[in-house]
């Protein structure tokens with residue numbers, strides 16, 4: 001029997017607040033620090049490890065967090081989710097994104113359908129279609145092969161797939177599996193669509209219209225923009241467009257597409273990268289086998305996330321330490337800092353994943369909660385971030401926990417030795433240096449040059465960013481966000497907070513405004 005209780009009613013949360021906090025400067029200095037970094041590490045599968053040596057925990061705090069995990073029934077709630085209980089209370093929906101990559105529990109039958117079978121079947125259809133495009137069995141009207149795939153979508157129908165495409169593009173090049181170049185159109189700003197259209201050859205481009213709801217203003221506008229461009233080039237849009245949507249959406253039975261692939265309402269947009277939303281563009285770009293490897297990596301992380309022992313469960317541990325940092329230590333935000341250029345858009349994906357999921361002030365029953373919830377998420381790849389906002393991270397007045405990622409090897413393998421080290425070694429040296437600088441700080445009589453330290457971080461370390469590793473990293477963060485939502489007793493799977501702005505924008509476009517909205521409309525010449 002699951003109890004959905006607010007975090008501040010749990011005895012373990014009260015206990016956690018009374019445990020003496022860690023002095024991170026002391027803990028991370030000298031042999032103590034070495035010991036922590038050696039011991040505080042959990043495998044994430046796929047050669048990845050989550051190292052939390054520099055997070056502000058010790059064995060006492062970890063014991064208190066383990067109690068919190070038990071009392072909050074975290075693994076039971078995860079099991080309820082993957083066994084098909086109605087976890088999305090706001091929208092009265094099941095939450096089934098893990099089923100796109102594996103069967104974690106009992107078969108989930110919903111609307112008379114075995115959902116795992118449904119998702120796998122759509123993946124097979126996508127794979128067949130992608131193989132036919134690559135072999136030249138499906139071509140443009142002139143019988144020529146498509147060379148470019150362009151995804152049209154926004155939010156979860158853009159950010160995850162785009163981040164993953166960029167993460168694996170160079171890997172695919174060197175592994176000779178980059179089948180088609182991918183581009184993405186998301187913003188309703190006409191310069192986004194026009195900019196992409198100006199750099200592609202539309203005659204050899206296949207457009208993937210992705211919208212679960214089939215009603216998103218930006219996506220439908222960009223669809224018309226692209227259709228115009230195709231018609232202006234003397235091409236029939238129906239020969240250049242496919243759709244990924246839900247079977248109940250207005251796009252589902254549309255004659256204007258070559259074909260359509262389906263997901264459903266049980267997969268939230270920001271959790272949809274492993275469904276057809278990511279599957280179509282990534283299978284077309286890299287081949288279905290690469291997409292299947294990505295799914296395998298995610299499936300492995302999903303299995304590891306079942307473990308009730310927090311020291312063996314990276315996603316749950318990351319989540320609990322994050323709750324401790326947010327609610328007990330009072331830290332307001334979290335920075336995501338991949339030391340990998342390939343992960344340049346991954347922080348943007350995590351912004352939506354985390355903030356759209358846990359940026360809530362009411363619990364899963366719609367009642368206000370008396371504690372802070374999801375932190376502000378932001379980030380950039382290192383070392384670029386170091387030359388941008390790290391000043392504030394090191395010496396600013398807020399302490400911001402940091403989530404680093406780093407890989408021992410580059411994806412492309414091309415490198416150069418300058419002054420005795422490769423670029424890859426320089427990259428890795430920087431992330432190691434930053435972790436210790438943030439944690440330990442530096443004494444200096446000159447206050448301007450003084451570093452207080454005590455700034456926590458964790459790092460996901462891998463051998464190389466491969467499709468499997470990417471899948472495992474993506475699932476790690478999805479599961480982390482899920483577990484934090486469980487602890488805070490939130491519904492992490494709806495997003496009512498995005499609606500009000502959409503309604504007001506419609507009023508502006510219908511010239512149905514007054515007061516400040518009318519004046520802003522006039523100032524912007526609408």
Ligand code: F6P
Nearest residue numbers: 155156157211212213216269498
């Ligand atoms: O911004 C709200 C939102 O519903 C996101 O949650 C979602 O990812 C995005 O819009 C796009 O939705 P759709 O895939 O239905 O076009």
